[in-house]
Structures are given as structure tokens and as C-alpha cells.
Amino acid sequence: MNTRVNELLGIRYPLIQGGMAWIADGKLAAAVSEAGGFGIISAMNIEQLRREIAVARSLTDKPFGVNIMLQSKFADEAAEIVADERVSAVTTGAGMPTKYMERWLKAGTKVIPVIASVSMARMMEKLGADAVVAEGQESGGHIGELTTMALVPQVCDAVKIPVIAAGGIADGRGVAASFMLGAEGVQLGTRFLCASECGVHENYKQAVLDASDVSTVTTGRRFGGNTCRCIKNHFAREFLKKEYAPEATAESIADLGVGALRRAAVEGDTRDGCILAGQVSGMVKKIEPAADIVSEIMTAAEELLKGTAK
Numbered sequence: 001m002n003t004r005v006n007e008l009l010g011i012r013y014p015l016i017q018g019g020m021a022w023i024a025d026g027k028l029a030a031a032v033s034e035a036g037g038f039g040i041i042s043a044m045n046i047e048q049l050r051r052e053i054a055v056a057r058s059l060t061d062k063p064f065g066v067n068i069m070l071q072s073k074f075a076d077e078a079a080e081i082v083a084d085e086r087v088s089a090v091t092t093g094a095g096m097p098t099k100y101m102e103r104w105l106k107a108g109t110k111v112i113p114v115i116a117s118v119s120m121a122r123m124m125e126k127l128g129a130d131a132v133v134a135e136g137q138e139s140g141g142h143i144g145e146l147t148t149m150a151l152v153p154q155v156c157d158a159v160k161i162p163v164i165a166a167g168g169i170a171d172g173r174g175v176a177a178s179f180m181l182g183a184e185g186v187q188l189g190t191r192f193l194c195a196s197e198c199g200v201h202e203n204y205k206q207a208v209l210d211a212s213d214v215s216t217v218t219t220g221r222r223f224g225g226n227t228c229r230c231i232k233n234h235f236a237r238e239f240l241k242k243e244y245a246p247e248a249t250a251e252s253i254a255d256l257g258v259g260a261l262r263r264a265a266v267e268g269d270t271r272d273g274c275i276l277a278g279q280v281s282g283m284v285k286k287i288e289p290a291a292d293i294v295s296e297i298m299t300a301a302e303e304l305l306k307g308t309a310k
Contacts, residue, residue, distance in 0.1 A: 001013065001014055001179075001298065001301065001302055001305070003162065003184035003185060004131075004162040004184050005131065005162050005164060005184045005185030006185075008089075008110060008130055008131060008162060009038050009063055009065075009088065009089060009110065010062075010063050010088070011033070011036060011037060011038050011062070011063065012036030012037075013035075013036045013037050013294060013298045014164075014184060014185035014186065015032075015036075015037040015038065015175070015185065015186055015187075015188065015294060015297065015298060016037065016038045016040065016065075016091075016133070016164060016185060016186070016187040016188070017029065017032040017037060017038065017039050017040050017187070017188060017189070017192050017290075018040065018067075018139075018166065018187050018188060018189025018190075018192065019040040019041070019042045019043075019065075019066070019067020019068075019091055019093070019189075020042055020140075020141070020189050020192075020193070020200075020276070021042050021044060021069055021141070021261060021265075021276075022042065022044055022200075022261050022262050022265040022266060023042065023193070023198065023199070023200045023265050024039075024040050024041055024042040024067065024192075025041060025042070025052050025055070025199050026041055026051070026052035026053065026054070026055030026056035026057075026058075026059070027055060027056075027059065027197050027199060028192065028195060028197045028198050028199065028290065029041045029052075029056045029064045029065075030055070030056045030059035030060040030062075030064065030197075031059075031195065031197040031289070031290035031291065032064075032192065032195075032290050032294065033056075033060045033062040033063060033064045034059070034060045034062060034290075034291065035290050035291040035293075035294035035295065036294055036295075036298075037290075037294045038063065038064065038065060038088075038089070039056065039060075039064040039065070040064065040065045040066065040067050040091060041053060041056060041064065041065070041066050041067070042066075042067050042069075043066050043067065043068045043069070043072070043074065043075075043078035043081075043082075044072070044074070045074050046074055046077050046078065046081065049066065049074075049078055049081055050081060050085075053066070053081075053085055053087065063088035063089070064087070064088060065087055065088055065089035065090055065091060065110075065112075066078070066081075066082050066087050066089075066090050066091075067090070067091045067092070067093065068082070068090060068091075068092050068093075068097070069092075069093050069094045069095075069142075070092055070093065070094050070095030070096070070097060071094045071095055079097075079100040079103065079104070080103075082104060082107075082109055083103050083104055083106075083107040083109060084107075086107055086108060086109065087109055088109065088110060089109060089110035089111070089112055089130075090104055090109055090110070090111055090112070091112045091113070091114055091133060091187075092111075092112075092113045092114060093114045093141075093142060094142045096113070096120070096123070096124075097111065097113055098127060101127050101128060101129070102128075105128055110130040110131070111124075111128070111129045111130055112129065112130060112131045112132065112133060112164070113129055113132055113133070114132075114133040114135050114166070114187075115132050115133065115134060115135070115155070116134075116135060116137075116143070116144025116145070116146065116151070117144060117146065117151075118154050118155055118158045120132075121134065121155045121158055121159050121163075122158055122159060125159045125160065125161050129161060130161065130162075131161050131162040131163070131164055131184075131185075132155065132159065132161065132162075132163055132164065133164045133165075133166050133187050134148070134151050134152045134155040134156075134163050134164065134165055134166065134183070135148070135151075135166040135167050135187070136148025136149070136150070136151050136152070136165075136166065136167030136168060137167065137218075137227075137229070138167040138168030138229075138278055138279040138280065139166055139167040139168070139189065139190075139229060139278045140189055140190055140216070140229050140230065140276040140277040140278040140281075141189070141228055141229065141276045142226070142227065142228055143167075143218070143227050143228065143229050144227075147167070147168075148165060148166070148167040148168050148169070148178075149181070151167075152165045152178060152181040152182060152183055153181045153182050156181065156182030156183065157182070162184040162185065163182065163183050163184060163185075164183060164184070164185040164186060164187050165178035165181065165183035165185070165186050165187070166186065166187035166188075166189075167278065168278065168279055168280055169186050169187075169188050169191075169280065170188065170190060170191045170278075170280035170283040170284060171191075171283060171296075171297055171300060172296070172297050172298070172299065172300020172301035172302075172303070172304055173300070173301075173304065174186070174280075175297055175298070175300075175301035176300075176301045176304040176305050179301070179305060188297075189278065190208065190277050190278040190280050190281055190284060191280070191283075191284055191293055191297075192290065192293065193205060193208050193277065193284070194208055194209060194284050194286065194287045194288070195287070195288065195289065195290040195293055196287055196288060196289045196290070197289065197290050198290075200265050201264070201265060201266060201267065201268035202268065203264075203268035203269075203270045204264055204265055204268065204270065204275060205287060206270075207231050207233070207264075207270050207275050207277075208231070208275075208277050208281050208284050209284060209285065209286070209287075211231055211277065211281035211282050211284070212281075212282045213279070213282040214282075215231050215232055215281055215282060216229050216230060216231055216232065216277060216278065216279050216281060217229070217230065217231075217232045217236050217240070218230075219236060219239045219240060219243060219257070220239075220243070220253075220257070222243050222244060222248070223243075223249075223250040223253070226254075228257070228274070228276065229276065229277070229278060229279070230274050230275050230276050230277065231275040231276075231277050231281065233270055233271060233273075233275060234271045234272060235260055235264075235271065235272050235273060235274055236274070239253075239256050239257065242256060243256075257274055260272070260273055260274035261273065261274045261276060264276075
């Protein structure tokens with residue numbers, strides 16, 4: 001499966017690992033890159049980012065990238081580190097990376113924003129993005145309004161740069177479907193939560209393994225702009241009660257989720273922590289090496305796509 005995404009990133013498979021906050025570290029990124037995909041490190045703070053880039057480089061000589069959540073208070077500093085370290089590519093979420101793009105492109109870093117609408121895709125292409133990740137609301141974490149099935153083909157029709165599909169993809173069927181919609185690559189997050197090399201707390205992994213098709217819920221939708229998909233637990237239910245209380249305002253719920261992801265991902269608090277995961281959590285059945293995940297998914301996708309000719 002050779003596409004413009006392979007060529008752009010210098011990888012064997014057009015498969016990117018999602019930049020999951022507090023979870024995607026250098027060890028996981030290196031394992032995915034070694035397997036032929038493109039690993040991503042999440043930029044949560046400056047010390048951590050420099051450390052994890054060094055870890056990844058000690059484990060692989062293959063290309064990997066960094067994801068920056070643009071709402072982070074460390075975004076400016078993280079953007080500079082990405083350029084200084086000449087990281088192969090940067091993906092961005094929860095905002096528009098407009099003010100950083102010139103700096104990254106001059107440094108030779110490929111810029112791949114995560115987008116949730118056709119208008120965002122067109123703007124990123126106009127500003128010089130190398131590709132875009134079209135992410136549907138099936139994804140875990142921050143999401144938009146459109147589903148992957150509706151978003152991806154419309155973005156593919158609207159821009160000339162490569163489109164990478166994300167949201168609701170956990171196996172070869174999802175990859176094959178994404179390619180049939182016009183995508184030239186895929187991004188997976190939830191499936192890699194249960195990679196052996198993923199450093200997320202074991203309680204978090206178990207919550208994903210225990211999930212079914214109806215185990216996730218979205219919070220933050222009432223007032224817009226900060227909608228997140230997570231696994232239903234005490235935290236999510238309490239958040240929704242407060243969010244939809246008659247007296248609730250955008251300001252009153254703005255800080256409800258602060259620190260909640262870290263509690264789940266780092267401390268293993270699956271009661272009062274926020275367990276970000278996608279709707280495909282119910283398809284994740286075991287903990288296995290990242291190399292096995294990549295190989296299984298891409299082999300199945302290739303076989304399915306070969307069959308379309310029949």
C-alpha cells in the first residue's frame with residue numbers, strides 16, 4: 001500500500017499512531033515506527049517532550065512525530081522544540097496551528113493538522129500544510145460534529161493534499177473503508193491504548209478491554225467548542241449532570257475536566273478520572289505488541305482491497 005502519505009513521511013505503511021495526551025510517549029512512538037508505521041509523541045510539557053524525543057531516538061532510527069494540543073499552555077514552547085529538534089512531522093489538535101506553520105515548514109518539519117470540517121481543511125492547505133487528518137466524531141478525546149464516513153470523502157473532494165482518515169478505525173476493515181472513501185492514510189489511537197509498549201496505567205487499559213459498543217459518551221457538547229468522547233464512568237456521569245443542570249453555564253463547567261485525564265492515564269483512577277477512548281473500544285480485545293497490531297491491520301486491509309477488484 002504505497003501512497004503519498006508513505007512518501008511524505010518515509011514510512012512502510014500509511015498508518016499513523018494518534019498523539020494521545022498523557023499517553024503517547026517515546027517508547028510507544030518508537031515501537032510503531034519500528035513496525036513500519038509513524039509513531040507520535042504527545043507534547044504535554046516541555047521537560048517531558050524533550051525527554052521523550054530522546055527516548056524515541058534511542059530506540060529507533062525511523063521517522064516519528066509530535067502532536068501538540070493547541071489549547072495547552074505549553075503550545076508555544078512545544079512548537080519551538082519541534083522546530084529546534086527538526087522532528088519529522090507535527091500533528092496538531094484542538095485549534096488552528098496558523099501562527100506556527102511558517103516556523104515548522106522552514107525547519108523541514110511536515111505539518112499535518114487534525115481537522116473536523118471541509119473549511120478547516122481548505123484553510124490548512126492554503127497555508128501550506130503537507131496533509132490533513134480528517135477526524136470523525138467516533139474518535140476518543142476532542143471531537144467535532146461530523147462522522148468519519150461523512151467527513152472523509154468531502155475533505156478528499158475539497159483539497160489536493162493527502163487526507164488521512166481518523167475516527168472509528170481499529171482493524172483492516174476500517175483501513176480498507178477509509179481508502180475506499182478517498183483517504184491515503186489512517187490514524188489510530190484507541191487500538192494502540194492496549195499496545196504492550198503503551199505506558200498508560202493498567203487500569204485504563206482494562207477499562208478499554210472491558211468496553212462494549214455503547215461504552216462511550218460525549219461531554220462538553222452543550223456549550224460547544226470542547227466536546228470530548230470518553231468511557232462512561234462516575235466522572236463522566238457527574239460531568240453530564242452538572243453540564244445539563246438548568247443553572248449550568250459555559251463558565252461553570254469550563255474547569256470540570258482539568259486534571260481528569262491525568263488521573264486516569266497516570267494514576268489509574270478510573271472512577272474519578274477521564275478515560276478518553278473511541279467508539280471502537282469494544283473492538284479492542286487484548287494487549288499485544290505494537291508490531292503485531294500494525295502487521296495484523298495492514299495485512300488484513302491489503303487483502304480486503306485486493307478483493308475489491310473482483
